[in-house]
Amino acid sequence: MFAESGPATTTEDVAFEASRHAVATACRILAHRGLAEDVLGHVSVRTVGGLLVRCRGANERGLLFTDPVDVREVDEDGELVDQGDHGYAPPNELPIHAEILKARPDVSSVVHVHPPAVVAADLAGLALRPIVGAYNIPASRMASDGIPTYPRSVLVNSAALGRELAEALGDKPACIMRGHGIVTVGTTVAEAVSRALSVDALARMTLWATVNGRPPAPLPPEDISTLPDLGASFNDSQMWRFNEAALAAGGFAL
Numbered sequence: 001m002f003a004e005s006g007p008a009t010t011t012e013d014v015a016f017e018a019s020r021h022a023v024a025t026a027c028r029i030l031a032h033r034g035l036a037e038d039v040l041g042h043v044s045v046r047t048v049g050g051l052l053v054r055c056r057g058a059n060e061r062g063l064l065f066t067d068p069v070d071v072r073e074v075d076e077d078g079e080l081v082d083q084g085d086h087g088y089a090p091p092n093e094l095p096i097h098a099e100i101l102k103a104r105p106d107v108s109s110v111v112h113v114h115p116p117a118v119v120a121a122d123l124a125g126l127a128l129r130p131i132v133g134a135y136n137i138p139a140s141r142m143a144s145d146g147i148p149t150y151p152r153s154v155l156v157n158s159a160a161l162g163r164e165l166a167e168a169l170g171d172k173p174a175c176i177m178r179g180h181g182i183v184t185v186g187t188t189v190a191e192a193v194s195r196a197l198s199v200d201a202l203a204r205m206t207l208w209a210t211v212n213g214r215p216p217a218p219l220p221p222e223d224i225s226t227l228p229d230l231g232a233s234f235n236d237s238q239m240w241r242f243n244e245a246a247l248a249a250g251g252f253a254l
């Protein structure tokens with residue numbers, strides 16, 4: 001199944017390699033946008049027999065420089081299918097991905113990153129409320145529905161902790177991890193990434209808008225109710241293409 005180099009040969013191989021490429025691109029986008037500092041954070045996507053996840057090997061250079069080869073398949077027991085040539089190992093926090101994907105059959109992708117603005121806003125006691133409307137509709141909708149917080153700052157490195165986090169996430173698209181970061185989920189990698197960017201944008205706005213020491217009031221419900229869902233094509237696909245173009249312009253494209 002794993003091709004270290006050379007063209008994929010079957011339809012299944014092509015889809016598999018496309019997923020690896022998407023996860024690698026997602027890692028680069030999140031790092032480029034400031035949500036994933038240096039080597040920390042990972043993205044996964046469900047496969048038939050387990051999941052594909054950003055792993056670390058002997059040549060680790062950080063998320064901004066993720067290559068498809070850094071994205072490895074892990075089976076249902078959490079074991080790497082193939083260590084590859086660089087001694088790859090799954091992330092310590094693999095249970096974040098494994099347990100959320102188990103608990104949420106409705107999603108296919110999980111993002112875990114450490115956006116400084118989200119962590120800072122939470123530590124300052126600032127809840128992410130729907131303080132903006134058309135400025136960022138997905139963020140406003142997520143905040144209206146409530147973005148839960150996992151109150152522990154631990155490394156989520158066991159199945160029990162992964163289940164605890166999945167429980168905190170519930171059926172929501174995003175969860176803040178206190179003193180740590182966030183998880184977001186999506187039916188596609190692009191959706192999970194887009195949601196992470198929205199949570200980060202809302203956290204930055206919340207911090208800026210509290211410049212006078214007083215958190216801004218949420219929008220009135222009658223305004224929130226007018227905000228349409230602009231759909232996956234706008235929210236996810238266009239965002240993905242913009243971010244891919246931004247990576248290319250910065251010299252960080254795959």
Ligand SMILES: [Zn+2]
Nearest residue numbers: 093112180181
């Ligand atoms: Zn983490």
